[in-house]
Amino acid sequence: MAKAYDHLFKLLLIGDSGVGKTCLIIRLAEDSFSSTYISTIGIDFKIRMVDIDGKKIKLQVWDTAGQERFKTITTAYFRGAVGIILVYDITDEKSFENIQNWMKSIKEVGVGHGGGILGCRGGILLILSCLQNASAGVERLLIGNKCDMEEKRKVQRDAAEKLAKEHGIRFFETSAKSSVNVEEAFSTLARDILQKSYRKAAPSSGQPLLEPGPPRKTGGKCSLV
Numbered sequence: 001m002a003k004a005y006d007h008l009f010k011l012l013l014i015g016d017s018g019v020g021k022t023c024l025i026i027r028l029a030e031d032s033f034s035s036t037y038i039s040t041i042g043i044d045f046k047i048r049m050v051d052i053d054g055k056k057i058k059l060q061v062w063d064t065a066g067q068e069r070f071k072t073i074t075t076a077y078f079r080g081a082v083g084i085i086l087v088y089d090i091t092d093e094k095s096f097e098n099i100q101n102w103m104k105s106i107k108e109v110g111v112g113h114g115g116g117i118l119g120c121r122g123g124i125l126l127i128l129s130c131l132q133n134a135s136a137g138v139e140r141l142l143i144g145n146k147c148d149m150e151e152k153r154k155v156q157r158d159a160a161e162k163l164a165k166e167h168g169i170r171f172f173e174t175s176a177k178s179s180v181n182v183e184e185a186f187s188t189l190a191r192d193i194l195q196k197s198y199r200k201a202a203p204s205s206g207q208p209l210l211e212p213g214p215p216r217k218t219g220g221k222c223s224l225v
């Protein structure tokens with residue numbers, strides 16, 4: 001029977017309240033948009049399958065609450081993520097300034113450490129995978145959302161490009177409303193994660209160091225971390 005997917009990537013969206021995290025995820029997973037604002041309480045996730053370089057990738061995209069009072073809860077979910085999308089609103093200067101604070105939160109919490117991510121395939125390779133995640137960190141992406149509201153723009157593209165460059169990460173301006181660059185941003189992040197994992201894999205294995213798809217019946221022994 002064909003595998004349902006080759007890899008599962010846990011991604012996380014963070015950023016100030018109201019920047020459009022939920023809308024971006026709904027655009028990605030359901031291709032729809034609502035202008036009604038219901039602030040996220042706690043945390044939730046949606047699934048989207050994507051095809052990257054011939055691999056079926058299951059994106060498990062976690063939506064976090066931007067409100068400060070939920071920060072302790074949401075940062076607890078940073079662990080185990082292989083990708084984090086930092087979102088600001090191009091019409092809200094403060095949400096852009098706060099990206100630096102969100103960056104700090106990622107560093108403080110130490111994303112990707114363990115997180116019970118391993119299944120049983122190739123035994124030792126999977127244990128290595130855990131160590132790699134801990135040391136190499138997570139793949140990050142910067143998004144300036146609501147680019148359909150050009151007339152209300154407060155954050156210039158150049159400033160965001162500069163910030164992204166300083167942190168060595170990619171940057172997209174998106175609109176969850178008009179469906180601009182949403183697909184591209186998530187696919188690019190997934191591709192970067194996949195390629196990074198191939199680069200780190202043992203040259204002889206040719207396998208990415210990521211959470212594999214559904215476990216297959218093999219005779220190998222491995223302990224789940």
Ligand SMILES: Nc1nc2c(ncn2[C@@H]2O[C@H](COP(=O)(O)OP(=O)(O)OP(=O)(O)O)[C@@H](O)[C@H]2O)c(=O)[nH]1
Nearest residue numbers: 017018019020021022023035037040066175176177
């Ligand atoms: N014009 C426009 N409005 C958007 C866009 N994305 C989101 N919005 C609106 O912005 C408001 C907030 O969107 P949410 O997705 O709920 O924001 P959030 O970041 O999840 O907010 P919290 O859950 O409080 O952290 C809603 O009224 C959305 O309709 C966009 O791309 N363009």
